[in-house]
Amino acid sequence: MLRLSSNDPGFAEAFARVVADRRESAVDVAADVAAILKDVRERGDAALAELTAKFDGHDLDQSGWQVDAETCRKAFDNLDPTLRAALELAAERIRAYHEAQLPEDRDYTDSAGVRLGATWRAVDAAGLYVPGGRAAYPSSMLMNAIPARVAGVERLVVVTPTPKGEVNPLVLAAAHLAGVDEVWRVGGAHAVGALAYGTQRISPVDVITGPGNAWVAEAKRQLYGVVGIDMVAGPSEILVIADAQNDARRIAADLLSQAEHDPTSQSILITDDKTFADAVAEAVEVELSALHTQATARASWETNGVIIDVAGFDEAPSLANALAAEHVEIATDDPEALMRQIRHAGSVFLGRMTPEAVGDYVAGPNHVLPTGRRARFSSGLSVLDFMKRTSFIQLDEAALDAIGPAAVALADAEGLPAHARSISVRLGQ
Amino acid sequence: MLRLSSNDPGFAEAFARVVADRRESAVDVAADVAAILKDVRERGDAALAELTAKFDGHDLDQSGWQVDAETCRKAFDNLDPTLRAALELAAERIRAYHEAQLPEDRDYTDSAGVRLGATWRAVDAAGLYVPGGRAAYPSSMLMNAIPARVAGVERLVVVTPTPKGEVNPLVLAAAHLAGVDEVWRVGGAHAVGALAYGTQRISPVDVITGPGNAWVAEAKRQLYGVVGIDMVAGPSEILVIADAQNDARRIAADLLSQAEHDPTSQSILITDDKTFADAVAEAVEVELSALHTQATARASWETNGVIIDVAGFDEAPSLANALAAEHVEIATDDPEALMRQIRHAGSVFLGRMTPEAVGDYVAGPNHVLPTGRRARFSSGLSVLDFMKRTSFIQLDEAALDAIGPAAVALADAEGLPAHARSISVRLGQ
The missing domain is CATH 3.40.50.1980 (Nitrogenase molybdenum iron protein domain)
Incomplete structure (x- = not known):
């Protein structure tokens, strides 16, 4: 487990190494x-x-x-x-x-008289x-x-x-x-x-x-x-942002709930209290000893676990956005304030009574979530992964008169005369 | 250009060959x-x-x-x-x-007292x-x-x-x-x-x-x-479904508007009238001779163009669904009735006054559309390609009491004790 302090010299470099380490299989198959x-x-x-x-x-x-x-x-x-x-x-x-x-279908006619829509x-x-x-x-x-x-x-x-x-x-x-x-x-x-x-x-x-x-x-x-x-998945991750008002045992259990998946899993704690950080580190050892998944969880925690203490939680969003973690738990007094500033995360677990594991099973949202910083550009599994959208367009003579000539001008400029012709032949030109 | 009749013996095999031909580059780079x-x-x-x-x-x-x-x-x-x-x-x-x-964000609390939502x-x-x-x-x-x-x-x-x-x-x-x-x-x-x-x-x-x-x-x-x-794109395609009430020149122009993109492009006409099919075939020759993109358009039409006459338009939807074409133009009296039965298409152009080319430029919907039968599972480019969704979950003590024990049972059954522990430690067990 790596201990970092945001006011240490060299913190930026050490944190950048954590972000850059994708922990993914390099085997070329x-x-x-x-x-x-x-x-x-x-x-x-x-x-x-x-x-x-x-x-x-x-x-x-x-x-x-x-x-x-x-x-x-x-x-x-x-x-x-x-x-x-x-x-x-x-x-x-x-x-x-x-x-x-x-998703909802759309079907409307705009001010030019063009009917537009999409069907899922x-x-x-x-x-x-x-x-x-x-x-x-x-x-x-x-x-x-x-x-x-x-x-x-x-x-x-x-x-x-x-x-x-x-x-x-x-x-x-x-x-x-x-x-x-x-x-x-x-x-x-x-x-x-x-x-x-x-x-x-x-x-x-x-x-x-x-x-x-x-x-x-x-x-x-x-x-x-x-x-x-669906998106290619890597090892599971959890980022827990927790203040000293939490029970250290609970936060330790949350960190281990991802560590027990695989030795390549990663659990990271960000806290604003060094003493609480120590307490969680100790609690992790106690919790580990009771797990029948101890070997895996310990390997993950020792190799990939990170505890970061920050001067204040105003530092947390930029760290969280750089990590773009699969799971982000926010166990603070005002979790919503932090969530609003976290742009990149697979799923967010708000408050002291929302351990990530409820999301794995019974909360309702999908537990298939982007890993390896892919929350910067991808989303958890949803109904949209099993659907596709067909757009549609319908013009009448007046609508074609209104917008057709612009299309003809653009088609001519792009050197595509048959495109232009398919419109102009209908404009009676 | 390939002429097919749906009541010819061997039509099914010939059509299956059209569907199977993806016309995509086989060069291994x-x-x-x-x-x-x-x-x-x-x-x-x-x-x-x-x-x-x-x-x-x-x-x-x-x-x-x-x-x-x-x-x-x-x-x-x-x-x-x-x-x-x-x-x-x-x-x-x-x-x-x-x-x-x-897309709209969601934020609601369900009957178990669980707050759920998603932010785009x-x-x-x-x-x-x-x-x-x-x-x-x-x-x-x-x-x-x-x-x-x-x-x-x-x-x-x-x-x-x-x-x-x-x-x-x-x-x-x-x-x-x-x-x-x-x-x-x-x-x-x-x-x-x-x-x-x-x-x-x-x-x-x-x-x-x-x-x-x-x-x-x-x-x-x-x-x-x-x-x-975004989706890997192949050569452009258009499927035109047109009855004999159309002007053959217009339909010919529509077919050529995709043919002029590239020799590997494909234009297909389905009509319920053999005489109209002949008229379009002739009109294509006339139109071609006026195009400065003639060499490309002719290569595409001669190699990949298809005209299919069917006994009635009730045969069209299953053919269209098998083709899952990028662009589908429906120039019939009741285009909507056919559209409802076409499940797989990138974009649909309804009626006699909606040449596909208006969609390439000025209609509004995106012209980046799935090709090569990918409309079976993918959609045109949209704002969603540049966005991602973060789900969120918030429980209070009562909500965790309501749904937490079920999660503990499932975690135990899956052999993940730290998952179970992160919940049970909050249930006071």
């Missing part, structure tokens, strides 16, 4: 992934079967290519009732938040990548599938690796609850390729979302343009 | 571009100067790295008054349409790529720069190659009108790299938009995630 995608495109299911046998150690013809709807329903029914109710509450709240996000429609089909193993989270299934459903996507397809053929019942239960249409037992870059190009068994989709390892991320990047994709 | 980007990232301005000398044949230290604001203003003042007025009308109408597009903000800086040579269009400058300005982007940077140092006065005039802040005389993949990484002279931007050749497109694709980018 581009060529491997390109070869896999080419193989899936050319050979379809035969390539999927071979690669699944190789990487996941099972034979799709034996284990079954799909997990059927009945299996998902049973997984849901067999959940512990408390957990089932929790999943239902989460689904309901995520649905409500994303329904309020649905869902994509026909969406594919969700669900990782196997440690990162297979039912909450991620809900956070990806429900916005797609709310957007109006007709066909919702999940691909997920099932190493040795084993499925994750929690993930299947979430798939049932979210109303997923197909669950395919394939993972890796080849599964992403199958979703984009289609195979004999799997029909292609229009948009692919969901987290994955370096191969999956690179496959999505290479297929960007063949399909739509 | 990935390795070249990666090397150029690495060079710009490591050596900054020195790399830009060398590559500009090599590709554009001028010395940036002699010609000047930037075109200054005064030069742009003079280019605008020196425009022919008719052209200046046309450019002003276009700018004003584009601005009005995009202002109506600005502009990115800090946007970079616009403006090609040199044939494709340097003032209308493109307006269509890229004005949405960025309307979104609230503070710093708007143009990069444009100036072969032999020569600038395009029309483009500079449009830059002045759109309120561009910086115009750099650099182009190619290296200019895109400079915008993304920054150099000694050029500060980095957050989003890069604008058309370019295969190198520019590949540079944007490789930098996706370092910055935000």
Whole structure:
């Protein structure tokens, strides 16, 4: 863990190094992934079967290519009732938040008599990548599938690796609850390729979302343009801005809630009180010792954790904007005043009773958020990722008379006579 | 030009071939571009100067790295008054349409007492790529720069190659009108790299938009995630759906307005009248002979043009949805009835008096639209491409009591104890 003080000489340089460190995988898998995608495109299911046998150690013809709807329903029914109710509450709240996000169509006629508008429609089909193993989270299934459903996507397809053929019942239960249409037992870059190009068994989709390892991320990047994709995701991050009125244990727990995701995760505290900073550092050690995820959380905290004390919270917004963090928690007396000055953040958690983890599960907003300073230019997952907008224009004779001649002048200036002609032939010229 | 009849045997296969033909450059420039980007990232301005000398044949230290604001203003003042007025009308109408597009923030408290919302903000800086040579269009400058300005982007940077140092006065005039802040005389993949990484002279931007050749497109694709980018664009397309009540000359002009862009452009007519189909085919020949862009337009029409006659317009929507064309013109008695059934299109032009070219210049909606069937999942350029959304959540004690336990249950089930702890420590457990 790195301790910084904003009035130390050398603070600007040390902070700039924190900002510049993206903690992202530098492993170059581009060529491997390109070869896999080419193989899936050319050979379809035969390539999927071979690669699944190789990487996941099972034979799709034996284990079954799909997990059927009945299996998902049973997984849901067999959940512990408390957990089932929790999943239902989460689904309901995520649905409500994303329904309020649905964009409105426009249709109006302006003063020149030109009718203008835009219509939003869902994509026909969406594919969700669900990782196997440690990162297979039912909450991620809900956070990806429900916005797609709310957007109006007709066909919702999940691909997920099932190493040795084993499925994750929690993930299947979430798939049932979210109303997923197909669950395919394939993972890796080849599964992403199958979703984009289609195979004999799997029909292609229009948009692919969901987290994955370096191969999956690179496959999505290479297929960007063949399909739509969500933003490439990096390690999770939290920035906590907290004053000394907080309980140090609570702030320590908040910092560790991101640290436990992965050794590359990053937790940063900004406080205006050096003594409180010390108390949080101590509390982190106490909290760590109680976690069964201690090894991961400790690796993250020791390597990437940062505590910064500042002379006053007026220094915090510029630091927060430079970090452009995925999660920003503001535990101060007037969190709103700080939020107004923070331009770049994935999601903001206001006040002392809003630990980031409520946003991971049940608050309603999406937990798929921009990482690695991408909040400077990108947004969390939303219904808009599963929709597209068609603009429309309608002129009558009077409207064309009003604005057509200007278009003719511009088309002539650009050296595009057929553009000009398509208008002038209607102006009777 | 390909003539098809929907009641011919073999129509389905022939049409599927039209849909599958993406007409996009297959040249693999990935390795070249990666090397150029690495060079710009490591050596900054020195790399830009060398590559500009090599590709554009001028010395940036002699010609000047930037075109200054005064030069742009003079280019605008020196425009022919008719052209200046046309450019002003276009700018004003584009601005009005995009202002109506600005998204609304949300802030509400739900029945569980949870305050939820989302705030939209502009990115800090946007970079616009403006090609040199044939494709340097003032209308493109307006269509890229004005949405960025309307979104609230503070710093708007143009990069444009100036072969032999020569600038395009029309483009500079449009830059002045759109309120561009910086115009750099650099182009190619290296200019895109400079915008993304920054150099000694050029500060980095957050989003890069604008058309370019295969190198520019590949540079944007490789930098996706370092910055935000607009959709990768392919050759232009128009689908015209027209009945026999139209003047064949007008429809021919509309088809040629896209054909004249590039030999790889595609123009398709769907009509319910074979005689009208013949008349349009003849009119295209007549129109072609009058165009100074005849060579390009003819190459496009002969190679990629298609005329399809259908038994009735009820067949048109499924064909249009399969094509998912950039531009769809509907010149029938009830264009709205067809539009309602067309789910995938970049922009729709309704009625007999709405030639597509009015949308290229003065109608108001953006002319940067998805090509190559990408209207299935992506939208035209808008203010949203220059903005991002931050969600926020605020709970008080009662709200945390209401929804916190469900989050604890889910965190436990996912094996994330620090997530659970950050909530339970506030529930007093």
